[in-house]
Amino acid sequence: MTATARSRRGVRSLAGLVCGALAAGGLAAAGATALQPGQARASSHREAPLISADPQHDNTDVYAFVSPDKPDTTTLIANWIPFEEPAGGPNFYPFAEGSQHDIHIDSDGDGQGDLLYRWTFDTKTKNGNTFLYNTGPVDSLDDPDLNVTQTYDIELLRLKDQKVVSTTKVADDVPVAPSNVGKASMPNYKKLRDEAIRQVDGGGTAFAGQADDPFFLDLRVFDLLYGGDLSEVGRDTLAGYNTNTIALQVPTAELRQSKKQPIIGVWSTTQRKNAKGGWTQVSRLGSPLVNEVVIPQKDKDKFNASHPWNDADFLPYVTKPELPKLLQAIYKLPAPKEPRNDLVSVFLTGVKGLTMPPNVRPAEMLRLNTSIPPTGSPKRLGVLDGDNAGFPNGRRLTDDVVDIELQAVEGELLGNKNDLGDAVNVNDVTFGDTFPYVALPTSGSRGQLAKKKNGDDAARSALDGGAAVGSSTSGSDGPSDTLLIASASAGAAGVLLIGLGLAWWRGRMRRRGVV
Structure with a gap:
């Protein structure tokens, strides 16, 4: 069986699950009440006006998956601070204090939190009379030359009906891995990262520190959908940028209700003190891209600040999404008929028989079925390619959520077969096999001179316009045969033009002087 055939079998399988949910009335409540409780789905790399001006509180992505090397545990990862330029000193990138x-x-699927893990950070400076982040080479986390240090506490809050029932401290004064200043300052950064991986109470493992940004995509989608003519695709815009990561690996039994009800919902928030001394929620995140490309400008800040039980305000943006209309206007791809109950199933309730808990209250959240074991050969298209351990069943680091969501938005689950994608299929750096799984952060600079001199960065990617290792990027901003419409089969050399016609496309580009 070919990879494409396997992909189509996976699509049919998921489509059948969705149709089953509709037929069984599982989405009958998808009208005025469909989005009431739950959490936001957004990959917030500058996705809303207010939070884009406050990057330290901006959580960029959330991941939840059954740990591949410890399948009796679940790994939760949340990232903060988008677009960390590696050379961004002298203050670099601490976690926000007092937040x-x-x-x-x-x-239990009722859309309200039952458990809440809370990180709070504390910063100390040894010598305030120097501008330096470190005053010499740093060999360990307690090295006196590490001038600016952070520690964190983790509290586990148990809740019922949105009220705290109990609070338990599971980690106290744990060191944060510092920003990766460079080879002279931190000659063995991996050692520092390894020292920051700590056991916490309750049988868990925790990490907080800088990491390579694991999200891979071409953000030029915002230039009228890849330049309006497919000339801007295939480059991982986040290659070479870092982010701040918190990661927690806990026994799965601590998270799920029971073996009979193994499905959990996961999301993250950031709160900071307001002028009155209370707490204000300023960022909110579950799954990728919704606040960026589904929620309109007028409601983006409201979306970030709102609580799950108010999500009904945003229901029309899911059932009548803007993106398919843009694809039709720009690329002549027919928009599926509305209302989009297929997207309600994927984004709000979970897919029946896979990620939908019993008696679910529809809401946007990253849903994970913890009873599905990890696979040794994850497929980047997850459930769409028959890999039920991947997105939208949770989210692994390797899941190509951009391609998955583009295909779903264009009606893949309704029988509208397509291979939409951004031609960025893998991260620029290989992920780890053990906790915390994220890749080490880039050091130095993303500039052209740094590319020639920083030999240790050669195995990552050619930064700032270069080719991402293992991806289908063309390595420049100029035209290439790498298109927005990319094959779901890795063996197909990454490019198929679906729905447009290659001859028509080339003729159009020649008339415009692009090719």
Whole structure:
């Protein structure tokens, strides 16, 4: 069986699950009440006006997956601070002090949090009379030459009906891995990262520190959908940028309701003190891209600040999404008929028989079925390619959520077969096999001179316009045969033009002087 055939079998399988949910009335409540409780789905790299001006509180992505090397545990990862330029000193990128970095768990499907893991950070400076982040080479986390240090506490809050029932401290004064200043300052950064991986109470493992940004995509989608003529695709815009990561690996039994009800919902929030001394939620995140490309400008800040039980305000943006209309206007791809109950199933309730808990209250959240074991050969298209351990069943680092969501938005689950994608299929750096799984952060600079001199960065990617290792990028901003419409089969050399016609496309580009 070919890879394409396997992909189509996976699509048919998921489509059948969705149709089954519709037929069984599982989405009958998808009208005025469909989005009431739950959490936001957004990959917030500058996705809303207010939070784009406050990057330290901006959580960029959330991941939840059954740990591949410890399948009796679940790994939760949340990232903060988008677009960290590696050379961004002298202050680099500390976690926000005096704020609450939270990961929420809904273990019964009612859209309300049952568990909440809360990180709070504390910063210390040894010598305030120097501008330096470190005053010499740093060999360990307690090295006196590491001038600016951070530690964190983790609290586990148990909730019922949105009220705290109990609070338990599971980690106290744990060191944060510092920003990766460079080879002279931190000659063995991996050693520093390894020292920051700590055991916490309750049988868990925790990490907080800088990492390579694991999200891979071409953000030039915002230039009228890849330049309006497919000339801007295939480059991982986040290659070479870092982010701040918190990661927690806990026994799965601590998260789920029971073996009979193994599905959990996961999202993250950031809260900071307001002028009155109370807490204000300023960022909110579950799954990728919704606040960026689904929620309109007028409601983006409201979306970030709102609580799950108010999500009904945003329902029309899911059932009547803007993106398919843009694809039709720009690329003549017919928009599926509305209302989009197929997207309600994928984004709000979970897919029946896979990620939909019993008696679910529809809401946007990253849903994970913890009873599905990890696979040794994950497929980047996850459930769409028959890999039920991947997105939208949770989210692994390797899941190509951009391609998955583009294909779903264009009606893949309704029988509208397509291979939409941004031609960026893998991260620019290989992920790890053990906790915390994220790749080490880039050091130095993303500039052209740094590319020639920083030999240790050669195995990552040619930064700032170069080719991402293992991806289908063309390595420049100029035209190439790498298109927005990319094959779901890795063996197909990454490019198929679906729905447009290659001859028509080339003729159009020649008339425009692009090719």
